[in-house]
Amino acid sequence: MLDVQNIREDFPILKRQVNGKPLVYFDNAATSQTPQTVIDAIVDYYSNYNANIHRGVHTLSQEATDAYEIARKKVQEHFSAKHSHEIILTSGTTHSINIVATGFTNLLSKGDEIIVSALEHHSNIVPWQMLCERTGAILKVIPMNEEGELLMDVYDQLLSNKTKLVFTNHISNALGTINPIEEIIKKAHNAGAAVLIDGAQACPHVKPDVQALDVDFYVASAHKLCGPTGVGLLYGKEEWLNKLPPYQGGGEMIDEVTFEKTTYAGLPHKFEAGTPNICGGIAFGVALDYMNSIGFDAIAAYENELLEYGTQKLLEIEGLKIYGTSKNKTSVISFNIDHIHPYDIGSIIDKLGIAVRTGHHCAQPIMDFYKIPGTIRASFSFYNTKEEIDSLVEAVKKAKMMLA
Numbered sequence: 203m204l205d206v207q208n209i210r211e212d213f214p215i216l217k218r219q220v221n222g223k224p225l226v227y228f229d230n231a232a233t234s235q236t237p238q239t240v241i242d243a244i245v246d247y248y249s250n251y252n253a254n255i256h257r258g259v260h261t262l263s264q265e266a267t268d269a270y271e272i273a274r275k276k277v278q279e280h281f282s283a284k285h286s287h288e289i290i291l292t293s294g295t296t297h298s299i300n301i302v303a304t305g306f307t308n309l310l311s312k313g314d315e316i317i318v319s320a321l322e323h324h325s326n327i328v329p330w331q332m333l334c335e336r337t338g339a340i341l342k343v344i345p346m347n348e349e350g351e352l353l354m355d356v357y358d359q360l361l362s363n364k365t366k367l368v369f370t371n372h373i374s375n376a377l378g379t380i381n382p383i384e385e386i387i388k389k390a391h392n393a394g395a396a397v398l399i400d401g402a403q404a405c406p407h408v409k410p411d412v413q414a415l416d417v418d419f420y421v422a423s424a425h426k427l428c429g430p431t432g433v434g435l436l437y438g439k440e441e442w443l444n445k446l447p448p449y450q451g452g453g454e455m456i457d458e459v460t461f462e463k464t465t466y467a468g469l470p471h472k473f474e475a476g477t478p479n480i481c482g483g484i485a486f487g488v489a490l491d492y493m494n495s496i497g498f499d500a501i502a503a504y505e506n507e508l509l510e511y512g513t514q515k516l517l518e519i520e521g522l523k524i525y526g527t528s529k530n531k532t533s534v535i536s537f538n539i540d541h542i543h544p545y546d547i548g549s550i551i552d553k554l555g556i557a558v559r560t561g562h563h564c565a566q567p568i569m570d571f572y573k574i575p576g577t578i579r580a581s582f583s584f585y586n587t588k589e590e591i592d593s594l595v596e597a598v599k600k601a602k603m604m605l606a
């Protein structure tokens with residue numbers, strides 16, 4: 203059991219008011235809030251040991267380097283990677299996917315096939331389309347059903363010896379569906395294809411074990427799991443990361459530079475050109491400590507309770523339809539009411555202090571599937587409460603009355 207009232211004390215932002223009402227923050231799938239311990243780590247870095255890393259002999263630089271590398275180790279342990287050099291610290295999920303998609307340019311040939319799921323965020327679609335344009339590879343899509351689940355029998359048919367890569371999210375940001383990634387990975391490997399899993403939405407709810415999953419690449423962003431923006435990870439199996447060329451050239455990623463020839467540094471530095479988000483990386487490690495101190499089993503159980511409660515309460519509103527009704531889903535509720543535009547409801551309930559997301563959630567193909575312009579998305583975190591859900595339900599009822 204979580205002591206939610208106590209946990210809420212860790213988040214200063216939860217005490218603020220919005221438009222004269224207590225903030226109810228239900229936009230956790232877009233970004234999570236930041237606990238004091240992470241804020242303290244950021245202040246501590248800039249107050250006490252702000253310096254560039256990996257290059258200075260002075261004390262501050264060494265302290266910053268040590269803290270950054272400790273953070274990498276924490277990320278490695280959290281995701282159960284075999285080696286810390288398999289963890290590339292990036293600016294986030296989007297950056298991580300682009301490193302892999304660009305890296306595959308010379309590994310694909312015209313006519314090769316790559317498979318994506320219908321449930322993807324644009325950041326796990328567009329870089330692959332760009333890769334197809336560069337290489338002549340063909341993009342195939344695993345379709346979805348009305349519940350927002352992938353059609354796995356079609357996936358079986360799409361796989362062949364032409365398939366070189368499969369990429370899907372672990373959990374859908376727009377609908378909350380938990381995808382059967384174990385099965386997806388196993389089947390892709392049987393066909394000889396590599397797999398990238400976009401864990402941006404999964405990491406706030408579950409603790410992935412990349413070795414147990416046997417996944418080739420796993421990517422996520424710190425800001426979805428109580429860390430700062432502008433930092434995230436690319437996990438890659440050592441052999442894959444060695445096969446991929448560097449993504450950017452610059453300082454830090456080199457071994458030796460002359461005007462005739464440059465040789466590259468080993469992992470992980472080969473993919474970390476330039477000065478990284480040092481403070482962000484350190485704070486990412488602290489965020490993981492914080493989440494682990496609460497415990498992912500307890501987080502998942504409590505968020506599931508919120509999901510069940512919220513689903514039942516929202517469905518009591520006449521004309522409300524939920525999109526994404528898989529039994530296997532996390533605490534995301536995407537909905538619309540009759541023909542009211544989601545933006546109108548979102549704007550009215552913001553006046554009542556409630557933060558939800560409206561729109562296509564960077565997943566336009568899902569909206570096209572349902573033939574809607576977008577949804578209202580309420581996404582719950584472990585620091586939310588049932589009382590806050592009651593406020594959401596009342597606010598949505600009020601908005602519906604005003605717009606009817």
Ligand SMILES: Cc1ncc(COP(=O)(O)O)c(C=O)c1O
Nearest residue numbers: 294295296323325375402403423
């Ligand atoms: C499933 C999924 N993938 C990728 C992203 C992109 O993450 P970022 O903007 O942190 O790079 C998001 C962000 O919402 C997401 O939900």
